[in-house]
Amino acid sequence: SVRMTRIAAGAGRALMLGPLAVRPAYKNLGIGRRLVAIALEAATKAGMPAVMLVGDEPYYGPLGFKRIPRGQISMPRPVDPDRLLSHEIVPGAMARLVGEVCHADQARIAAQIAAMA
Ligand SMILES: CC(C)(COP(=O)(O)OP(=O)(O)OC[C@H]1O[C@@H](n2cnc3c(N)ncnc32)[C@H](O)[C@@H]1OP(=O)(O)O)[C@@H](O)C(=O)NCCC(=O)NCCS
Incomplete structure (x- = not known):
């Protein structure tokens, strides 16, 4: 299983990868690596600038x-900062991701409310 969620932080947008899980009986066959490669291909095709994860x-x-x-x-809940990793697709995209990470829909709604004020 692999999931990705659209996230935002500051002016940056990205996908957060996770959870990634392979059934114990199928571990060490390269499935996890292949799932990550498929996820990165999908993110690139979707025009996403970067993929981040905690891992x-x-x-x-x-x-x-x-x-x-x-x-x-930073994440909404405490995480070991050394486990925050990213894969940049568009050069410079990660520099725009600053501050607390939230779901991209949350950032979009906050921007709409600010525009109405
Ligand atoms: C981590 C996980 C997804 C890897 O899946 P997988 O299909 O077994 O991975 P692959 O076959 O592509 O790769 C296996 C290699 O990665 C290594 N590996 C697995 N987990 C690792 C880890 N946490 N840190 C470093 N290496 C790891 C294995 O030792 C193996 O090394 P080898 O190729 O030198 O023998 C799987 O073990 C799993 O579901 N774990 C529980 C959930 C989890 O921890 N998910 C990741 C959350 S960040």
């Missing part, structure tokens, strides 16, 4: 994910 760098690093600089973004 193990030793697993996701070889799949193209890098640590997000400490303090750049």
